[in-house]
Amino acid sequence: MKPQLTLGVSLKMYFGYQQTLEWSRQIADIVRRHPVIREGQVELFVFPSLPAIAGTLEAFRGTSVSVGAQNMFWEDAGAYTGEVSGTMLREMGCGYVEIGHAERRRYFSETDKQIADKTTAALRNALIPVICIGEAQRCTAAQAIEQAVDQAQQALAPAEKQGLHGDAILAYEPQWAIGAKEPASADFIGEVCEGLAARLAENAHGARRVIYGGSAGPGLLTQLGSRTGGLFLGRFSHQPAAYKAILDEAFTLLLSPANRS
């Protein structure tokens, strides 16, 4: 059965090496015991810093949590000092990779073309790209949908032209809600995620799951219900208890009659 809810975490550059491994072990322990896993409809992934990927893979071995990178390069090998290929990520056992986060656009000047090339390289290497999209300034939900659809299509079009039709996750992250005190309102998120999912489903070959990120934490999934495909978590997953609370919400949501019919 395809997952009905996706819960991803990016640790960004917040944790040290040992701290990442300790957090991963604690989360692995929570996941192993949690009843939501028996439902089999939750897709879980974690993006640690690059040097911690091997240890994080080890910490989550035997669980349903996939590990991936926060970034990758668009070529598979060559003279690209400091970069990491999708080929190596795949070889290590990664299943996912984050592409085009707003912070990479802001601090490393990543362009739409580079994001599209990275998306293509991810799909070429059988990695599920988690493509970050979202408007820079507050706007209406209709305007946010248009901008997000445009960004998603730009990222995916070259891969689709090459016949790379693997699954992709679209992380809708309004840039003004990243690193904020609270997320966008549930009404706004729901409207954008639903609109975006409907538009992306129109011509897609592979599955296109839409999840929300930007100061998401405990309580949000319950407010959103089935209006989003899941959450892309940052700071508010740093406490293992908060992560467990979000899994509890996922469990309740998946057991609700609307999801059972």
Ligand SMILES: O=C[C@H](O)COP(=O)(O)O
């Ligand atoms: O990668 C995750 C998102 O940018 C959200 O981060 P945040 O929840 O810390 O705002």
